Amino acid sequence: MVGAFGVGKTSLVRQFVHQQFDERYQSTLGVKIDTRVVDTGHGSIKFVLWDMEGADPRETDERPLARIRSYLRGAHGLILVVDGTRPTTIASALDLYDGFCKEYQPVPAILLANKVDLTQEWRLDESVLPESLDTFLTSALNGQNIETAFSTLGEALTDP
């Protein structure tokens, strides 16, 4: 799970793995690992989710980016998370994705535009989203589209 600060990566993981949502924000330092087994059309798949700390290639502090770069090595899939109320986070996520693809071989990836429940504050222009990525409008608060997103990724990972 990669993306800028505060886009909801940890909340999405908590909702996906534990079906819980905590309104308190506590930034992730380093990486947190969680796992969940999901059934796909090709059998069960166990997601080992690496919830990375927030990183923005455009930030001057390169240390978070350097850390997650090493974490990304060996990833079988990517989940890019953006905040629908902060359009700038889209560029951060895509930069991270580009950087990954340059350094390592491409892997199946999806993009989650989170916080869709905040309708009043929603600023996302879906036209700027890349068509090469499956995009899902999600809400970590109510779980909207989270299962679908992960199932899609699971299908892609297990597709022979």
Next chain:
Amino acid sequence: MSSEKTSEERREEDLEQFRQLLVGEDLSLLNQLEQRVSDFESRVNDVSEVLPTAFQRLAGDPVLEAEIERPMLRTIHASIKRDTHAFAEYLFPVMGPAIRRAVADALKSLVQRINVAMENSFSAKGIRWRLEAARTGVPFTEIILRHTMRYAVLETFLIARDTGLVLSHVHRDENLVLDEDAVAAMLTAIQSFIQDSLGVSADEALRSAELGDRTLWVINGPNALMACVISGTPPQSVRDELTALMEAIHDRYGARLTEANDGISEVMGLRALVHQSLREEVDDRPESRKRSKAPYYWAAGIALLLMFLGWKTWQEHQQRELESQITNLFRGQPGYLVSSSHREEDKLVIEGLRDPDSMSPDTMLAEQGFTGQAVQFRFKPFWSLEPTLVLQRMRTTVGLADETGLELNNGTLHMQGIVSQSQAEALGKLTGSHPLIDSLDLSATRVTPEEALQMTREELVAPVSVELTAFDGYIALSGNSDISWYLEASAVPRIIGGWTINFEPLLADLQSAVRADASELDGTALFFTRQDRLTDESETGIESLATKLQLLSESAGPLGIDMTITLVGEADGIGNLEQNTRVSHNRVRVVHDIFTGAGIDPEYLDAEYPSWNPGDKNPEKRRVTVRVTEPGSK
């Protein structure tokens, strides 16, 4: 026959000729080879000839083993699926011994655990471990193993270096199973984090981490890393062994460790290799060093405790015995009726009835030597009809002296000693009214000394000159009295008020008086003229003397004095013997007559004439001397 051959046939002929030119002699060989290759049977024979040798040469080749392993496994799986029973039959001869051995090993391990647990159960260390088990919730045997086991590799993760995915995971205890993927991923992330944060190169990897009593050893390999969760303190040689194991894994499975999703984690050979990392070493110090002294301390403590308990029990028994003796003392005592005895706090409480005239409880205890005992008495008063107490009460009530004897026998109260008349009177009133006393026997009693003296004086009409003294059952009379009174009073033995009258002292006094009188009269001389005529002086005094002698003789006899009045006649010596003799005799006769005339019994009178020496002339000897003597006395 057609003379024309087809073009095809001609081409074939040409080709055949061309072949002959090219290969010539080898053509037949080629034909043989072709036949051999196309002949199935021939090929089978060839392969069967070389196959054993080929296998022999390739034995141990990891590539061959790996390549054979997968189809073999598939074949086995298919076979099992097809006919489970047959496979079970094939395995049956193997399963039995294998199961037995596994059970034996498990039992051996269990017995070892039990032994360790038993050895440590009662030691201070064991108790400490039990508390630790209770505090931490970890089973006691597990605690024991933690402390006795030098080390044990509990879990091993074989993790692909690049992906962080678990290639194999083995563990010792089912309870310790964690989410292997999460753990493996986290380890990988930690490795990366440390390398990045500390700025170390990728070649320098995390080797170990410690948390509580767990140690994590990471054995790094080129394609995978092995993370071992260890309990205890393993020696460095274990790391060397694990490193060697890792090398063996890489040697065998090499590049496959980096290939994702090829089922490497399902390879049993890999799992078996990784399983070799689960080693342990139990504390196997020599018994002489290992044996704890705790059992001896416990034995000593238990012995002391038993001794203390025994001593307390003996003490308690002794106390109970003592209390029983005390209680029984009162049970058997006249005037006491014990209804109950029990302990209250630290005191023995005895309850019942007590006759006030009985011996006091404290006195009883003191007499029996039970001083210092904590005893409380709760007695209510009652009157006992115990004879001893009846008599005691009587003594107290009537005021009898302690020396007065009381005995109750068949309803008769026998008394001995001093009993005053008033007391006798009081006792007499009891007769018939007391449930135990029908009659009174005072025959062995006597009145009080005062009463006895009074009674004696009155009964004997003793003169004042007679003194009465009471002592030891006797009233002794002494002093002076008329002989006649004495003779009358002492004529018969007398017992007055139980006192025996003793006249002997009076007799002695009277005798002394008579003897005194006799002594006074003894030697009285009566003088005569030249013949046998008393001088005027003597004639005047002889009447008085005769009277006295007469009284004396009358007193002496009754008083038991054997008295003799001897008249000693003498002459002056003038003249001859015959004349002097005659004169002395005459003189004695004169006095004798006067005395007998006065009433003196002639039996008391005796004469005596001293010898006369011629020439011994003494006018003073014209006398008769009166000698009053007792025969036998000097």
